[in-house]
Amino acid sequence: MITLHALQYSRATRVLWLLADLGQPCNRIDYDRTEAFRAPETLSKVHPLGKSPVIEDNGEMIAESSTILRYLAAKYDDDAHTPPRGTTDFWRHEALFDYVEASLAEVALQAILPAFRGQPVPDDAKTALDTHLDYVAKAIGDGPLLFGGKAMLADIQFSYIVALLARFGLLAGHPKVAAYWDALQQQPGYIAATRSAGPMAPPA
Missing domain, CATH: 1.20.1050.10 (Glutathione S-transferase Yfyf (Class Pi); Chain A, domain 2)
Incomplete structure (x- = not known):
């Protein structure tokens, strides 16, 4: 199962949206923002830049929400979230x-x-x-x-x-x-x- 590192009030919700559409569960690890509305230090242990979202799948660590969305669409053979190819x-x-x-x-x-x-x-x-x-x-x-x-x-x-x-x-x-x-x-x-x-x- 995919693990999603999800920062509060962040682009991670995009990933959850697509997973919901695809009917796919995930192991979600939540991170609260600091009082200064920044990502907590613990996220830097997941990604060197402290980024979220980040997913882990079969030993691979993937960041950037756009890449993650494309990765999930490819992984689950999804063609319902793009217009027909070649058009x-x-x-x-x-x-x-x-x-x-x-x-x-x-x-x-x-x-x-x-x-x-x-x-x-x-x-x-x-x-x-x-x-x-x-x-x-x-x-x-x-x-x-x-x-x-x-x-x-x-x-x-x-x-x-x-x-x-x-x-x-x-x-x-x-x-x-x-x-x-x-x-x-x-x-x-x-x-x-x-x-x-x-x-x-x-x-x-």
């Missing part, structure tokens, strides 16, 4: 999947971190975020999710960043992305993961 939608999906952490996350955190500290979001950070959220809104299209009504890997990947943006009121002025967040929260895998491990974003 235009498949490659659009792959681009969106990688966009979340390669491009969106850094921009989003420039707004999330000041909001988390109770500080005003700098104008340049808000402008950059608005540009990306407009891009996400176009990607959603007719919705409710990126490729219709069923969550794909890219939707699962988006969920954590969108959860944080919603938590700190940063989706104001972006109704399509706000509706997308509402639709994500209605997905069975999301519901199962958050019931099991708690919310993605910290409470108010």
Whole structure:
């Protein structure tokens, strides 16, 4: 059985979501955040950078949530969480999947971190975020999710960043992305993961 090292309020919920969709159990080891909202020192004994999520499977240690999601889809021969291979939608999906952490996350955190500290979001950070959220809104299209009504890997990947943006009121002025967040929260895998491990974003 896969062992999942899961930090509270983290990207680990993405992994739990996919496992729930696949009907696969895991041995979950939970880690609470420190008072400074950082990962505890014990996680550095699992991964040199103290990262979460990390999974262990058959002696292999795998980090990075995007890699973990792809690994699990391959391990369990899952083709329900990507559009058909070779199609235009498949490659659009792959681009969106990688966009979340390669491009969106850094921009989003420039707004999330000041909001988390109770500080005003700098104008340049808000402008950059608005540009990306407009891009996400176009990607959603007719919705409710990126490729219709069923969550794909890219939707699962988006969920954590969108959860944080919603938590700190940063989706104001972006109704399509706000509706997308509402639709994500209605997905069975999301519901199962958050019931099991708690919310993605910290409470108010």
